[in-house]
Amino acid sequence: MKTGAAIAHIAQLARLGLPSRSVVPEMLGALANVVPSHFCMFMWTDAQGRPEDFHLPWIVPEAIEANSRLLAGNDGFGSLIRMGLSAAEACRMPEFQRSPFYNECCLPYGIGHGFDVPIRDGGAMRGMLVATREPKTPLFSRREGDLLRSVAPAFTHALAADHVVRAERFAPHGERAVLTVDAEGDVVEAGEGHEALLKAALDARFGAGFSASAFYAAARDLFRPLVAARQAVTSFDTRHGRITIRLYPAAMPAAGRRGGGAGHMFALIERRHPLALQAAIGVARLELSTREREVARHIVLGHPPQQVMREVGIGAHTLHDYRRRIYRRLAISSREELAARVLAG
Template sequence: MKPSAAIASIRSLCSLGLPGEQLVPALLEALHRHIPSSRNLFDWTDPDGNLIRYYFDGPIDAQVARHYFEEFHNKREAEAMTGFRQSVMGRAVVRSAAELDNPAFFRSALYNEIWKPQGLHSRIEAIVRNSRDEPLGSLVLYREIHEQPFNAKEETLLGNLVPYIARGLEAEATLPHDFVVRGDRKAVLSISGEGELLHVSEDAHKMLLLSQGGITPETAGRAPRGSDYPTLALLAAQIRRNVGASRRQVSLTMDNAWGRFLFEAEPLAPAASGVEPQIHVTIQHHEPRAIAWRRALDSLNLSVAQREVCTLLRAGYSQAEIAAALSVAPSTVADHVKKIYTRVDVHSVRELCERLERASG
């Protein structure tokens, strides 16, 4: 994808007026398409550069997280690289991958005890600041050992994206009310009849934390316990109340700044004597429809201008209104619409919207 298309895509995403907690996961996912990476991370900070909470691709490794925050964060980290707070409070917009591409870093305890166990080898980092030049956070893109280091063009592109990301994080946001299921954001766990956590899938710890308000240095470094999540005790209590009922499955929906979380619980009977009964719980994360629709639109083979026209068509604008909104000739809009229909293989605005809704749902 050309840099101009990448900028347009991220700019559009950051203009949706979403809370930062819902924007950041979508942003990290979108960045993979524009600057290929194995794992992305965003750290929110206060104006003094102190880490508040964070979000990253992939599951939580509580042991590695605890070790990092106890031993390295703003401490031994400085043995191998610029410390977190110093980096956030510095003047750089993008910290180059070349800073850490040296034998000393790869011999460091930070690399071998924190980076390497997670498959991380190189990174570029962008410091995002608000209009008052105060830090909003740190955006980090990582690559693995077998991947090529980030190059100068990718670093430049990341720097060009930072102003739009800052505006998206700083803008006044409203909580969406229209959500769609993300099939790839699902966790499974089992609890006892009293809500004690027994077994977890790879993503369960992260999903539980997000459903309860977010990931912090303290919560990420602590192994998950049922007592930390009142939702699990509530599900267990509902299961107990349903003993003898024809349908014992229960569900619970939670909405917060991170999106919608659907909990579904079902009792499991012992398969053999001496085995304690358990409760099977699934957690399904839903995302705002606006993000899903934007991702579906980005997946089509359309130009930047054609995507803008699609967005306005979906919003109910006529072609004449689109021409006025984009300050172009009506014939230009008509040409865009014709090309959109041909590329997407539809014949009307209704079919176009249906196609995008199917792709986003």
């Protein structure tokens, strides 16, 4: 994705008015396309800058627990940050590579250095945008730093939506992961990506008191009544999307294999994103101009022409021309075909 398109996509996501935990992962994904890095992460903070929650490309409960503990402590890196240094500045200090934070939270995961951008609402700290790179790789350039700083207002706007209550419709498809749970609801085996979906299902936050044992204990409390009642399907909404859990009896395994046993169940967890978010993600993949993508998103969501004209800032004839151009470029002829293309899981 080109830089201009990525920045426009990030701004569009921020304007959706959805909870920040729904849109921030996709915003980070768009940002990673234009600022090469090991990974981009976001940290929600309280007004004093203390960590409250994280979004990482993967979730390693033990690492997040150590991250929160060490940032709150007095090790070298935490002290440098509290002195007012940015992560980019702190990473250049000799204390950084000697710190427990570097050795427990960076080195094991291939992180050599980083660049951070504080996200503020007025004078209050609301979050931290962080990009990292592997050891012995080039530091972030001035241009890359300016680009990371330029998207800070979009992240501030996304966080502001957390105070707005709005109805959400959900897309027909979503992410999935399969776990095996025993008769007590304990997770005995889990597939790739299960941590992120469990976090969403538990609506969990990773603060300074977070621990991996508490995380899986909460999962047991979630699954135990479902397994006991043999409740085949249950759905509920969180800030992260609509969660659906389906239970299936686990077949007895062959000798020596894990994943089955008396009372064991397969738990399929699915997270469906808000329809507005899925539409924004889907149109970003289309070979259209930025303005055409915005019009296509409104068409998929079924917004009336007056709303589209007002929000995009165009007239009726221009809207008609955009619609005709979009359909011609995508070789389709109806809103239903456009929606199917955009919302395909």
